[in-house]
Amino acid sequence: MRSIIIALNVIRRTLNGKKGWLFYLVLPAVVVSLFTVMAKQESSDPIDIHLLNADQGVLGEMLIQDMEEMIPIHWIQEKNYASLHMKVTDDADLIGLYIPEDFTERIWNGQTGGLELYQFQVSTSSIVFKAGLQQASALYEQTAAVVRQSGAEQAGGMEQWVSLLREGQHIPIQAEYMDQKPPNSGIYMASGMLLMFLMALMNGSINSILEDRSRNTMSRIYAAPVRVWEIALGNFAGSFIMGSAQIAVILLMTRYILRYDYGISVYEHFLVLECFLLATMGIASAVAGLVRNPKVVSDVQTMIITPTCMLGGCFWPVSIMPDFLQKVSMFMPQRWAIDALEQLSAGKALGDIALHLAILVLTAVVLLGFGASVLKPSDSTS
Template sequence: MNSIFIALNLLKRMVGGKRALLIHIVLPVAAISLLIGIVGGSDKDDYSVAYVNADQGIMGAYFVRELQEAHAYRLTGMNTVEEVKKSVTDRKAAAAIAIPPDFTERLLKGETPEVSLFQLNVSEASATLRLHAESAVGRFADIVRLIAATGASGDEMIAKLDEALRRAQNKMITSSVTDLGLVPRDGVRFATGFMLMFLMINISSTVNLMIEDRRIKTMSRVYTAPVRSLEIAAGNFLGSFLAGSVQLVLILLFTRYVLRFDYGLPFFSQLLILELFLIACVGLATAVAGVIRNSQSAGLLNTMLVTPSCMIGGCFWPVTLMPDWMQKLSYFVPQRWAIDAIQNVSAGYEVASVGLHIAVLVVFAVVLLGFGSVTLQPHKTEFDR
């Protein structure tokens, strides 16, 4: 019961007055909804692909011609791998392909070389492009092996290979890219990432309230009553969770039914995953409030914790673009698990299939809340050690 009173008091301080309601609810919800509407709604029907052909033989040219004949992509040739990568990061191209210098040489040796595919988002078109590229390379390798079995080599083999590829491409059936809803839309990950960052930033405001309570000795006065440290921590936890839930529900309702943004998954499935992430965030805020003693250090929370964890967790860019050691590190932040869960459900999986993600988010919340209840020490003031 004591925790409920503390929670209601914290909620009243955050959204009770007109000014608090405007600062903590109206403006943040409007800003993040507008950002999701702009960024998430920027998907295009055409699929532009930048490519660089570093191959000196005939196979690289046939690979590019195969993509051109498919009529499914808008190709743009470039000179270096750095240029095609930059075109993707600058969003001038949806994806990029780099054909290695030894592409023809390795095929003639009987190997199956790989072409490099660069992309920021996973979509139906990008999956089709990857399958198309792998299919073309595999077919080229099969043709080379068949010609080699006839005993041809050197210039004779290249001539027969050229003739066989010409006949094959003249008979090639063109294809088109169709969105079947089998993978998440490009904007879903960005919209989810921005939403998670917004939730963490707003939950961090509760840390400031806890530190303020410690500074003016409100927390220590509550502790002198028959209220345990765990109850105080649980009350702040519950109040932060209620305030965050109000913000979260308003964002989902506004973006879904006013801006008409399609997340690709049911409302309640998305709300469940985001609420679990919110619980983990509140647990983190409680733990940080227990560690930070100086109110002047509270401003470092976003710089030292929120922004880096969002970067590592995939809120700003796909985790797959990061080095391997950073990808492994991302499993230690809740953003990675929440984004992966939403993308999996958006791709057509059931909520039960992301049970591991849900369990990890719950573990984050339990561990952090337990740590926060121990380190909060409400009987101490700002300057006590």
């Protein structure tokens, strides 16, 4: 009961007046909704792809057909390689695809297909198209490997392989690729903004705790007949409820008012965001535990939010960053949350993202334990 009173007080102070409601609930919902509307509009328009299919076999045409079944595409045929290369290099907004003349033979022999994809400007369309290419190529390679391992003769084996692909027959080893689909672009665009707002909200909640420390309010709370765990539970529960409310409002607006289909169930979506919310609480409390001065902690937390969101893939795909930055992004909870949502939208189950959720929860446990010192009363007000 005492923890509930403390939690309600944290919520009341965070949503202090109309400004608090506007900044913490209304503004995030509006911004994220705008991004989902943009993603919805872009995903419904055909993608213009400049194409040169030089493949001497049948796999090139099959790839084109499979890509058309995955996403709406408007193919712009190019006459030769020089023409394709000149257009996509002169105009960075264009997307180009070159299918080499030995594409079918290379895949059958267990090599990479040698596809050349030109996408100098990353967009949601290019992300979806690239994901579709990767999944289609993986399906071809896995099917070829199964047929080769069956001991079929070279000529007969290739015919059997092509026949299987044309008929769309499932082979057990390729089941994981057959069930996948390109990740939903709205997950990438909208989730990045939502994660950033969640981190900002946690900063506001933790700042109210720091104010209690600096004004010796925390000391008076500890002097009252209230257990330490009730104080900690009340403060963290208030922050968690605020974050959960923000998530619920945004999902309600984008899913049921704007009718945007994320490609995953609302329960899975909510679960991933809740795990990230816990990790965000840990980060905010850890920073507050290190920087005790409430006058500068907001600036420090803002300095942490922006670069971690950039490295974690909130503003652009992690895949376009240099390799060393991609490795650094593995330490950012935003990376794990966005990747989990993208995998779910591509057809994966919750069991496939168990590692992602475990990392987010473990991050929360470690940082919340470290940042729990912020709840201790202090004689220093500086």
